[in-house]
Amino acid sequence: MREYEDYYSYFENRLQQEKFTRQPYQLYEPILYTLQLEGKRIRPVLTLIACELFGGNIEDALPQAMAIELFHNFTLIHDDIMDNAPLRRGKQSVFKKWDPNIAILSGDTLFALAYQYVQKANKSILPDILDIFNKTAIEVCEGQQYDLNYEIKNHVSVEQYTEMIRLKTAVLFSASLKIGALIGGASMQGANNLCDFGINIGIGFQLKDDLLDTFGEEQVFGKKTGRDILSNKKTFLYLKALEIASEADRKRLINIYSSNEMEKDQKVKTVKSIFQKLDVARLTSDEINKYFNRGLKSLEKVNVDQEEKQKLLVVAQKMVNRNK
Amino acid sequence: MREYEDYYSYFENRLQQEKFTRQPYQLYEPILYTLQLEGKRIRPVLTLIACELFGGNIEDALPQAMAIELFHNFTLIHDDIMDNAPLRRGKQSVFKKWDPNIAILSGDTLFALAYQYVQKANKSILPDILDIFNKTAIEVCEGQQYDLNYEIKNHVSVEQYTEMIRLKTAVLFSASLKIGALIGGASMQGANNLCDFGINIGIGFQLKDDLLDTFGEEQVFGKKTGRDILSNKKTFLYLKALEIASEADRKRLINIYSSNEMEKDQKVKTVKSIFQKLDVARLTSDEINKYFNRGLKSLEKVNVDQEEKQKLLVVAQKMVNRNK
Numbered sequence: 001m002r003e004y005e006d007y008y009s010y011f012e013n014r015l016q017q018e019k020f021t022r023q024p025y026q027l028y029e030p031i032l033y034t035l036q037l038e039g040k041r042i043r044p045v046l047t048l049i050a051c052e053l054f055g056g057n058i059e060d061a062l063p064q065a066m067a068i069e070l071f072h073n074f075t076l077i078h079d080d081i082m083d084n085a086p087l088r089r090g091k092q093s094v095f096k097k098w099d100p101n102i103a104i105l106s107g108d109t110l111f112a113l114a115y116q117y118v119q120k121a122n123k124s125i126l127p128d129i130l131d132i133f134n135k136t137a138i139e140v141c142e143g144q145q146y147d148l149n150y151e152i153k154n155h156v157s158v159e160q161y162t163e164m165i166r167l168k169t170a171v172l173f174s175a176s177l178k179i180g181a182l183i184g185g186a187s188m189q190g191a192n193n194l195c196d197f198g199i200n201i202g203i204g205f206q207l208k209d210d211l212l213d214t215f216g217e218e219q220v221f222g223k224k225t226g227r228d229i230l231s232n233k234k235t236f237l238y239l240k241a242l243e244i245a246s247e248a249d250r251k252r253l254i255n256i257y258s259s260n261e262m263e264k265d266q267k268v269k270t271v272k273s274i275f276q277k278l279d280v281a282r283l284t285s286d287e288i289n290k291y292f293n294r295g296l297k298s299l300e301k302v303n304v305d306q307e308e309k310q311k312l313l314v315v316a317q318k319m320v321n322r323n324k
Numbered sequence: 325m326r327e328y329e330d331y332y333s334y335f336e337n338r339l340q341q342e343k344f345t346r347q348p349y350q351l352y353e354p355i356l357y358t359l360q361l362e363g364k365r366i367r368p369v370l371t372l373i374a375c376e377l378f379g380g381n382i383e384d385a386l387p388q389a390m391a392i393e394l395f396h397n398f399t400l401i402h403d404d405i406m407d408n409a410p411l412r413r414g415k416q417s418v419f420k421k422w423d424p425n426i427a428i429l430s431g432d433t434l435f436a437l438a439y440q441y442v443q444k445a446n447k448s449i450l451p452d453i454l455d456i457f458n459k460t461a462i463e464v465c466e467g468q469q470y471d472l473n474y475e476i477k478n479h480v481s482v483e484q485y486t487e488m489i490r491l492k493t494a495v496l497f498s499a500s501l502k503i504g505a506l507i508g509g510a511s512m513q514g515a516n517n518l519c520d521f522g523i524n525i526g527i528g529f530q531l532k533d534d535l536l537d538t539f540g541e542e543q544v545f546g547k548k549t550g551r552d553i554l555s556n557k558k559t560f561l562y563l564k565a566l567e568i569a570s571e572a573d574r575k576r577l578i579n580i581y582s583s584n585e586m587e588k589d590q591k592v593k594t595v596k597s598i599f600q601k602l603d604v605a606r607l608t609s610d611e612i613n614k615y616f617n618r619g620l621k622s623l624e625k626v627n628v629d630q631e632e633k634q635k636l637l638v639v640a641q642k643m644v645n646r647n648k
C-alpha cells in the first residue's frame with residue numbers, strides 16, 4: 001500500500017519536472033522560486049489519494065493536483081503582500097525578494113497557469129471540475145477578505161471566525177478531495193461525502209496554524225512567530241482568551257492586542273503570557289481535536305474500502321499534529 | 325441592422341443587471357464600482373458581433389462577453405496598482421479609492437468571477453474556449469511584465485515594443501473575436517481568420533492609447549496625460565522620436581526621459597516639445613493607420629456576409645479614431 005510519502009514524492013517529482021522557466025523570466029522566476037520552496041503538498045496529495053480511493057489512477061488526477069497546488073501558491077504570494085509577511089516556508093516571500101508589483105503579476109500568472117491544468121480534465125468531467133474550482137477560488141478570496149476585515153473589527157465571534165477559516169482554508173482541502181474523487185470515478189454524491197471530511201480537517205489545520213503562529217518553534221515553523229499578534233489578527237486563541245478571561249485580563253488583552261504602539265517583542269511576549277495564564281494553547285488543541293474527530297466521523301460515512309480510507313486518516317493526523 | 329450602440333446598450337444593460345452585490349461587501353463593492361465606471365465595452369461588443377457574424381445568437385455569446393469584460397477589468401485594477409495610476413475612466417482607481425490590498429483581492433476575485441462566465445459555455449465547446457481564455461490571460465500577464473521591464477531597460481526596439489503591446493493588449497481583442505466566432509458556430513479555421521484582424525486593430529488601439537496618453541485632452545480622455553512620460557514608458561512615440569532625432573536631440577531626450585528628478589510638469593512639457601518638433605504625433609497616426617489597414621486586409625479574407633463584416637469595420641474605426 002502506498003504511504004503518504006509515496007504520494008508526496010510522486011507529486012513533488014512531477015511538479016519539479018514541469019517547465020516554468022520561460023520568457024519573460026522576471027515573471028516566471030518568482031513562480032519557479034515559489035514552487036521550489038519546500039511545501040507540504042497536502043492538498044495535491046489529498047487529490048491523488050481521493051482519486052485512488054474511488055478506484056482511479058493517480059496519473060489521471062495529476063493535472064488537477066497541479067492545478068490545486070498552483071492555485072494555493074498563487075494565494076500565498078498575494079496573501080504575503082497583503083499580510084506584509086517577509087517569510088514563507090523559511091525563505092523570503094516573493095514581494096520581499098522582488099517587489100510587490102512582481103508579486104502581484106506572478107501571482108496572477110500562477111492563477112492562470114492553474115487553470116491550464118484544470119483544462120486538462122476529460123471533456124465529460126471538465127464542467128464539474130471547473131465549477132468546483134471557480135467556486136472554491138471565489139470563496140478563498142472571500143475568506144481572505146473576512147480575515148482582513150477582522151483585523152480592524154472590534155467584536156468577532158468564534159462562529160464568525162470559524163466561518164472565515166472555513167472559506168479561507170477549509171474549502172480548498174474540500175475541493176482537493178472532491179475533484180480527486182470525481183476524477184477517480186466517484187458519483188457526485190460520493191464526492192460530496194468526502195467534502196465534510198475536508199472541511200473539518202481543514203478547519204483543524206487552520207486552528208493548528210494559529211497555534212503554531214503563536215506557540216510554534218520558529219526554526220521548525222519556517223515563519224516568524226507572533227505575526228498574528230502583531231497584526232491584531234482575531235485568531236481562535238485570542239477569541240477564546242476573551243471568552244474565558246476575567247474582566248481585568250479581558251480589558252488588558254483588548255488594549256494590548258489593538259495597540260500598534262507597543263514595542264513588537266514586548267507586545268508578543270505580553271499577549272503570550274496572558275494566553276499561557278489562561279491555558280489557551282490547550283483549549284486550542286481541544287478545538288483542533290474536536291474538528292479532527294468530526295472529520296473522522298464524516299470519513300466513516302464514505303463508502304469505500306476501509307484500508308484505503310486509512311490513508312486519508314494518516315494525512316489528517318499529519319495536518320493537525322504538524323510542527324510546521 | 326444592429327449598430328455598434330445597440331450591441332453596447334444590450335451588453336451594458338445586461339452587465340448592470342448582474343448581481344455583484346454580495347458579502348463581504350468590502351470585496352464586492354470595488355468590483356461593482358469598477359464595472360459601473362463608464363467603459364467602452366469594445367471587447368464584449370466584438371464578441372457579440374463575431375458570434376452574429378457566423379450566424380449565432382448574441383444571447384448565446386453573452387456569458388463569454390461578460391467573461392472577457394470581467395477579465396479586462398481585473399487587469400485594469402491590478403495594472404493601476406503596478407502603474408501607480410490614480411485615475412481610471414475619469415474616476416479614482418480602486419487602489420486609490422480603497423487601498424492596494426483591496427485592489428489585489430477584488431482583482432483576484434474578478435478574475436475568478438470571469439471564469440464562472442467562461443464555465444457557462446456549452447459542454448462541447450467549453451474546452452476550446454477555456455484554452456483560448458487561459459492562453460490569453462497568460463499572454464496578457466506576460467505583456468504587462470514586458471511593459472514593466474521596458475520602463476527600466478535602456479534599449480527597446482520598435483519591434484520589441486510592438487510584441488509587448490501585442491501581448492498586453494491585442495491578444496485580448498483577438499480572443500474576444502475568436503471566442504465569439506466559435507460560439508456563433510465558426511470552424512476553428514474560420515475563427516482563426518478573425519484573429520489576425522483582432523491583433524492588428526488591437527495594436528492600432530494601443531498605439532492610439534499611447535498617443536492619447538501624451539496628446540489627449542484630459543477632460544475627454546478621463547486620465548491624466550503625460551503619465552507614460554513620467555513613468556519613463558518606452559512608447560512608440562518615444563522610440564520613434566529616438567529613431568529620427570538628431571544626435572543632440574536624441575541625447576537630450578534620453579536624458580530627460582530617464583530622469584526622475586525633473587519637476588513633473590516640466591518633464592512632460594519638455595518631452596512633448598521634442599515630440600512636436602519631430603512630428604511624432606503624425607508619425608504615430610501613420611503607424612496606427614498601417615495596422616488599421618492591415619486589419620482590414622485580414623478582415624477581407626474572412627468568409628462571411630459583406631454587410632455583417634461592415635459592423636466590425638465600424639468598431640475598428642471607433643477603436644483608432646477615439647478621443648478617450
